[in-house]
Amino acid sequence: MKNLSFVPVLAALISVQVSAAPIAMEDQSQLQVPAAAPVATAFQPPQESELPDNAYGKLVMQGYALFVDTKRLAPQFVGNGLNCSNCHLDQGRLANSAPLWGAYPMYPAYRKKNDKVNTFAERLQGCFQFSMNGGKPPAADSHEITALSTYAYWLASKAPLGGELPGRGYPEVPQPAKGYNLAQGAEVYKAQCAVCHGAEGQGQKVGDSYVMPPLWGKDSYNWGAGMHRINTAASFIKHNMPLGKGGSLTDQQAWDVAAYVNRHERPQDPRLVDGSVEKTRIKFHANDGVNLYGQTVDGVLIGQGIR
Known part of the structure; x- marks a missing residue:
């Protein structure tokens, strides 16, 4: 999915719903992930050519556009200079870079540090509030969250539910014996x-x-x-x-x-x-x-x- 020619056209399709109060996340719990996976052998998400030409396919593409061009397409929810794709590389596809296909199948999930079950929508809201420094995040039922969730679902559509796939998250690198310098x-x-x-x-x-x-x-x-x-x-x-x-x-x-x-x-x-x-x-x-x-x-x- 390398062609971004559709992104400007989609700007007019992105709704501007703002109604959710900032979520009171107790923390951003560290991902518990399996060992690093060789990128070549990690789960492979579907390609753009496999998308159906219908409302679902169009919403996936809108979610993709938001993911790679977040600052421009959702400026009311982004308070810094970042896009989602800055932390989730290769449009959320790359193994060992917190790919969306590794995250979506794990939600809803209980997170010990905030002592509640988090939905995928809440996780996205947290990203807007903290990583994107956006203040008030999009509502859980907003077009932005729905489109991004649909994009993540599509990338994970062939992945098993509830299983921690190799390459999920950022695989842990233990602290060196002498700490950091x-x-x-x-x-x-x-x-x-x-x-x-x-x-x-x-x-x-x-x-x-x-x-x-x-x-x-x-x-x-x-x-x-x-x-x-x-x-x-x-x-x-x-x-x-x-x-x-x-x-x-x-x-x-x-x-x-x-x-x-x-x-x-x-x-x-x-x-x-x-x-x-x-x-x-x-x-x-x-x-x-x-x-x-x-x-x-x-x-x-x-x-x-x-x-």
């Missing part, structure tokens, strides 16, 4: 990441649109997003970065550069408690993987947020 992470970033994401993590733009996503600053994911966890970012980086050369970094390098990226400021956690970083750290971050929110690094309190 911010100084080493800065060197890895300079050598391997800055060419695409900029020396200051600012990303790259063509006109008003990012072609390479910002990794920190006002247009990146906020402090409530799952990617702010160093362990989650390290797993994504290890399997997918540098782009086109996933697996080329060592586990140590992946952890170091993930820590370096996530020691920089980004938009505030929308769950901020009483305006206090410390209260927010205790309630939402103290037991949420490895992260720097609310900690002091080089004399600076991390997590103050940026506008």
Whole structure:
């Protein structure tokens, strides 16, 4: 599904329903995923040529358009410069990059850290609120959530329900015995990441649109997003970065550069408690993987947020 010529046409089809209150997610629980799968042998989702020429096929294509062009087609729900496809590569198809075909069959699912059963729609709402820094997410029955859910369902339409497929999520990269090193992470970033994401993590733009996503600053994911966890970012980086050369970094390098990226400021956690970083750290971050929110690094309190 490489042809994006239909995307501008679909802009007029995307409805603008805004009615849902922000969801009170207790956290963004880490995915429990099987080991990394060789991309060539992972589950293969259907191709565009297999779509029926009917209302279902059209809705799948609308969901696809939203997925790869989220900022432009749903600007009222996106508060930064990101698209869904920035964290779920190859249009949500790529194994070991949290592909949609690996996620959809696992919902509804109980998530221990927020002690409730989450629907797939709620999971998408959380992505808008945190990873996309969108504030009020689309309603669960909105056109946006319905289209994205239909696209995910189609990608997973030949996958078994309730089974954790190899390649789902970002397969875990255990923390190195010596932990992470911010100084080493800065060197890895300079050598391997800055060419695409900029020396200051600012990303790259063509006109008003990012072609390479910002990794920190006002247009990146906020402090409530799952990617702010160093362990989650390290797993994504290890399997997918540098782009086109996933697996080329060592586990140590992946952890170091993930820590370096996530020691920089980004938009505030929308769950901020009483305006206090410390209260927010205790309630939402103290037991949420490895992260720097609310900690002091080089004399600076991390997590103050940026506008």
